[in-house]
Amino acid sequence: MLYEISEKAIQLENQGKRIIKFNLGDPNLPTSPEIIEAAYEAMKQGKTRYSSAAGEKKLREELAKIHNVSADNVVVTNGSKWAVFSLMFLLLKRGENVVVPSPHWTSYELAAKRVGAEIRFLRRDLDSEWKVDISKLENLVDKNTRLVILNSPNNPTSKVIDEKTFGEIVQIANEGGATVLSDEVYSDISFVETKSILDFGTDNILVNGFSKTFAMTGWRIGYVIVERELAQKMIKLNQITTTCVPGFIQYAALKGLEFRKRIADEIREQFRLRADLACSILSKTKMRFSRPDAPFYLFPKVDGLDSERFSLNLLDRGVAIAPGTAFGDYREHFRIALSVPEKDIEEGLEKLCEALP
């Protein structure tokens, strides 16, 4: 229902209606001028022709340096979502399963189902601060488990998995013959320290993107760090599907990496203010929630709420949110993405509170 709300919100906007969009993890911040100028320069220099299906050499080398791997382990992808989909498409056979701690990003579930795999959810709850229960994980992983997907910081809870738990998950997955796919797109802008899958060796998969750290959501550029053989498979799949990320976009991303710390710091601070503001508003209501460890989301709970009906009603009042059911079996929750300026956060949350049943 996440995408239905999104498309409906766009339709309403096209009809001239004003919508406060809490529904997408799409910061309202502009992409940095340096990045835009770099794209423009690259276009003028003719980086408008086919690029490598693996990614531009310079960009792969720079990412390899950041992650302390070889450039052969890096594949540039048309967004981190394409990385996730293509990995599932390549790795999952019918009868195999994927284990995902829930609540979870909608696309993992839709992609796994689309490629015909079984998806198993490891339920987490607000009452235990969204922690992974390791014994539950042990029960879910079996000989047909091919992937365990981690997403820390998490969408939609914005919680981070602690080092000990992260290590235990990797161990259980790998000992059971499964690979961990770690989607770390929110890591660089996390409010707290995070662990990376690469801290636990190089047998697993890192998925990352430029969208969140660099306010480049619409540019569609991400990357993976994987072992060479899998990298080659991904490159071959790119060749017959998306071909490449536009070269000028790759050079823009490369420029972003130069200013990585500054840009990430700016976005982090901006979202820390927003999170503080939103938490202070919500804490005066009957909503229950966990304070976010990272941008961009809050995932509050209202006992007895039907969040799907609530989301649709709220859209008619000019506020778009995502119902909790988009992230698993969480009907009483909904996701608020703080992707709008502070004054819209105030106005939107006020309307939201008024609309609560």
Place this chain on the structure above:
Amino acid sequence: MLYEISEKAIQLENQGKRIIKFNLGDPNLPTSPEIIEAAYEAMKQGKTRYSSAAGEKKLREELAKIHNVSADNVVVTNGSKWAVFSLMFLLLKRGENVVVPSPHWTSYELAAKRVGAEIRFLRRDLDSEWKVDISKLENLVDKNTRLVILNSPNNPTSKVIDEKTFGEIVQIANEGGATVLSDEVYSDISFVETKSILDFGTDNILVNGFSKTFAMTGWRIGYVIVERELAQKMIKLNQITTTCVPGFIQYAALKGLEFRKRIADEIREQFRLRADLACSILSKTKMRFSRPDAPFYLFPKVDGLDSERFSLNLLDRGVAIAPGTAFGDYREHFRIALSVPEKDIEEGLEKLCEALP
């Protein structure tokens, strides 16, 4: 082997070697400044955030106007190749087959195999000027045929299917329960008049792209015209894979449409000169070939040639071509893409002639 040659050519260039690249349908022409400026303006105006998975409304409307359909029938895709792959992914079930007149673009074959479908080739030959033999088609289409793929003008032969034959193919496919997927990416710059699948009703599928007409190969933007239900399925698949074509690229493409005739005329004339030059050089050799009806390719034959070995040897001499085996069972043929300036065409063809066994 097409993509192996392509990646190897890029590697050699990265090592500082000069390669005359006849291997890719990637014109050396720069994208028009108007298009680049439009992309830059759109970036500065914030078209850097998520766009619709269906495509920007204005672009869909403009394409709908050009093709005399409704905007609901238009889906903007991350290149025409993604359109082809995603259509195969959505439409083909195991046990079903795709019929493709051969020689054919490599990606049709690789994509069909990747999604687990059977692919049946309708052989065409130089000696009959690459014409489709309708009785052969009737023998190939059966109750399990889901798609018949047409590509007129054709890659690699640059030949156009005449109106009568086109109509007969559509009739046989549709009467047999199959849909025609017509990839018309070379149509707007064809030297001769071409028919579109839309001239035969709206029950079939048009795939088109901006790459060839607008010298925008690396921008990765294409589109399809399909019935609404299929459009919705493609949009849903975009949502969980590529998300969208970057908004600023869609606005650049929209600007291109304003200058469509002028840009297409320029590219057509440029390639007509190149085709004339190449034909005049090749006609003095033992190579046999058919004069192209459209950019960008020649597909000559040398009796007894092993074009794979020849292509690899030629790469060592600084000239990249694509062996005929990349386009079907055509070992004695190879494809020359005239995607380099005239003086490089002369130099490259000279080296090629010297290297002939």
